[in-house]
Amino acid sequence: MRIRTRILLLAAFAALLLSLIRACRANESGKAWARFMEFDGAALSSLSDARRVEAEALFERFAPLDPKGPVTDARPWAMLRLDPQGRRERVVALRSFRGPADVGVILPGAHATVLDAEGTILSAVPLVFGVEEPPTAVEKLHRADAGGWCVEVIVPAEEESLRMSYAILGDRPALVRVSGEDGEARRRPPLSLGAGGLGPALPKRSPVEWTYPLRSENPAEVLEALSWLGVRFDEDEEEPGPYDHLKRVRADSGLRSWLAKLSTSPNAWIAANARLAALSK
Numbered sequence: 001m002r003i004r005t006r007i008l009l010l011a012a013f014a015a016l017l018l019s020l021i022r023a024c025r026a027n028e029s030g031k032a033w034a035r036f037m038e039f040d041g042a043a044l045s046s047l048s049d050a051r052r053v054e055a056e057a058l059f060e061r062f063a064p065l066d067p068k069g070p071v072t073d074a075r076p077w078a079m080l081r082l083d084p085q086g087r088r089e090r091v092v093a094l095r096s097f098r099g100p101a102d103v104g105v106i107l108p109g110a111h112a113t114v115l116d117a118e119g120t121i122l123s124a125v126p127l128v129f130g131v132e133e134p135p136t137a138v139e140k141l142h143r144a145d146a147g148g149w150c151v152e153v154i155v156p157a158e159e160e161s162l163r164m165s166y167a168i169l170g171d172r173p174a175l176v177r178v179s180g181e182d183g184e185a186r187r188r189p190p191l192s193l194g195a196g197g198l199g200p201a202l203p204k205r206s207p208v209e210w211t212y213p214l215r216s217e218n219p220a221e222v223l224e225a226l227s228w229l230g231v232r233f234d235e236d237e238e239e240p241g242p243y244d245h246l247k248r249v250r251a252d253s254g255l256r257s258w259l260a261k262l263s264t265s266p267n268a269w270i271a272a273n274a275r276l277a278a279l280s281k
Helices: 002-037 049-062 207-214 219-229 242-250 253-262 268-279
Strands: 075-082 090-098 108-115 121-128 137-143 148-156 161-169 172-179
Touching: 002 049, 049 075, 049 090, 075 137, 075 148, 090 148, 108 148, 108 172, 121 172, 137 161, 161 219, 172 219, 172 268, 207 219, 207 253, 219 242, 219 253, 219 268, 242 253, 253 268
Parallel strands: none
Antiparallel strands: 075 090, 090 108, 108 121, 137 148, 148 161, 161 172
16 A cells, blocks of 8 residues: 555656646746747847847747758848737748759748747748849838738849738748839749749649639738739740740630739739739730
8 A cells, every 4th residue: 555655646746747847848938939029020130149149049949940941051030020919920030041053043032930929830931032132121011902911021133122022821921012112013023933942833723723812802812823923034935834834824814804803903912913914925
């Protein structure tokens, strides 16, 4: 009887000790997450050396790179909290990188990790901006036409700086608009089509399947599809691939009817993207 009592006491003590260890770890993790949130909106390059080292360590903890992923060498760049007071807070941790040269140029981009308010990773994807120069700034803005908060990256292009607006769609970043220095919409750069195996790849859909997101009540979903459909590319492109696919899709009369309809949308971003897509051949 005494042996059984001792065993039960030891088991209860072990359970209590394990519970305390878990509580300490959760408390320590909570404190680390709170420190990570302090870097909201700050470009790491603007921080002191000590703060930058702290931020980089927190990036490694909460937004680590997959060693088997397409990007293995990316430096922490910025962290943005989207809708911090809302019910769907999302945290976007960005790392800057320069992609492989197998597309003829070395393209800059950002590896984006999207987390929820508790620090759970929801998605992690590399984004290629489609220009040869690295981005100069990043910020967060609430865009009613996109249905919520956007991460906006400023990149220098050949003739002007471009603003690339990414909404969080299905817990992943989605390019919903490209605009110029005058604020007007621009067509998506050609090398943003998953260049070098990086960045979101162009979805392969039939003309009818392309109309499905265009019917969505979520403006971000409509805008992303229009962004793909309006991508700019070399008219002399001869190799089959994403450009060839887009040529066939954009020639479909049913799809073009949808683009004409959306070009008169009361949503200014949707109307502008639809007009650009309709002009594309």
